[in-house]
Amino acid sequence: MKSSRSLNFSAGAIFWLPAKNEIANKHLDAAETIEDGCFNHPVLILAVMPNRKEVTILVMTSFGGKDLLEKHPRSPHIRSHHLPIYPSKVHPDNGSQLFLVNDTKLDRNSYINTEVQRTIRTVLLKPTRHSACKLRADSYDFLIRYIGFSPPPELSPQPHIRVFPSTPNALAAPRTWANIARSAPVHYTRPTPAHYTYPTPTYSTQPVPTHSANTIPTPTHYTHLPLCYTRPIPTQSTHSNNRSSHEHWQTERTPLLPTVHNRTMYHSEEPSGSDSGVSRVFWFVVGVTIVAWVIWKAGG
Numbered sequence: 001m002k003s004s005r006s007l008n009f010s011a012g013a014i015f016w017l018p019a020k021n022e023i024a025n026k027h028l029d030a031a032e033t034i035e036d037g038c039f040n041h042p043v044l045i046l047a048v049m050p051n052r053k054e055v056t057i058l059v060m061t062s063f064g065g066k067d068l069l070e071k072h073p074r075s076p077h078i079r080s081h082h083l084p085i086y087p088s089k090v091h092p093d094n095g096s097q098l099f100l101v102n103d104t105k106l107d108r109n110s111y112i113n114t115e116v117q118r119t120i121r122t123v124l125l126k127p128t129r130h131s132a133c134k135l136r137a138d139s140y141d142f143l144i145r146y147i148g149f150s151p152p153p154e155l156s157p158q159p160h161i162r163v164f165p166s167t168p169n170a171l172a173a174p175r176t177w178a179n180i181a182r183s184a185p186v187h188y189t190r191p192t193p194a195h196y197t198y199p200t201p202t203y204s205t206q207p208v209p210t211h212s213a214n215t216i217p218t219p220t221h222y223t224h225l226p227l228c229y230t231r232p233i234p235t236q237s238t239h240s241n242n243r244s245s246h247e248h249w250q251t252e253r254t255p256l257l258p259t260v261h262n263r264t265m266y267h268s269e270e271p272s273g274s275d276s277g278v279s280r281v282f283w284f285v286v287g288v289t290i291v292a293w294v295i296w297k298a299g300g
Contacts, residue, residue: 007127009055011151012135013045014100015125017059023124030121042128044112044135046144047151049119056119060085062108068092081115083143085135096146098139101132114147 007015019040023031031039043057061082063071069092072078076093083096088109090097098112107129135143144151 007122007125009045009048009052009122009125010134011045011047012137012140014042014060014128014133014135015045016128017041017043017057017120017124018126027121027123030124034118034120034124038118042106042110043125046117046149050152053122054119055122055125056117058117059113060110061113062110065108067109068111082111082113083146085110085112096142098143099136100139101134101136104133106133112143114143117147117149 009015017034017039020028020031020036038059042060044060046056046058048055067089068079068082068084069089079091079093082091083098084091085098085100085106086103087105088097088111100106143149
């Protein structure tokens with residue numbers, strides 16, 4: 001049996017994961033994290049880790065010799081997680097079918113379970129009966145696109161070597177110092193900023209209308225109003241003793257109360273003799289009545 005170091009672990013290769021009781025005791029600790037249903041099954045290597053000691057795998061199954069549609073007739077979801085390898089029938093739902101290099105055929109019709117990806121140690125794997133059992137490049141590319149897998153680089157990166165300075169050797173030649181003339185300093189002259197003349201903006205304004213001192217412009221909103229009637233100035237007023245014959249202007253409404261003008265005219269008139277005599281008699285009677293009432297009130 002070949003050791004794990006001599007086996008060619010590469011992406012797309014098919015190996016055998018033996019039963020748990022067939023694994024050496026010194027490697028049982030590496031098998032503790034693997035489910036029991038994965039043992040004694042072929043596995044497909046998706047990618048090899050950079051340390052070359054671990055691989056990412058997908059478990060394969062033959063369904064006990066049954067067809068995929070026969071095994072899961074009512075579950076398209078489960079069927080979508082299994083891809084057939086020739087000579088198995090094409091996938092009943094998506095029509096896919098994977099092929100091996102050199103048209104190699106497996107002993108049983110097998111399917112790759114793409115649902116769960118596992119990382120295991122390479123010491124647990126054994127070669128199959130067909131030592132060159134590997135997927136074709138086009139089939140492998142279809143597989144990783146189907147499951148959305150991005151393989152890491154297979155080659156391990158070069159180790160970063162940190163170099164420390166060695167201790168000075170007492171037997172080494174003494175250090176020599178060379179006088180190197182220092183170059184003259186370079187003086188940097190800042191360029192004078194260019195003066196930029198900004199153009200003066202010009203604005204076009206409408207001329208202000210000018211009016212003469214004696215002319216007042218009429219606002220436009222007054223031009224639509226009707227003309228008002230002006231009150232004529234009487235040249236001569238004629239009054240008679242009969243107040244009913246007083247002359248009124250026909251173009252003016254008679255005021256309810258006497259205006260300043262009318263009051264002035266009324267007061268300027270001399271009262272007639274009959275009116276003044278009646279007024280004096282009236283006020284005399286009123287005065288006598290008040291005096292009599294006061295005397296009567298005091299006597300009572």
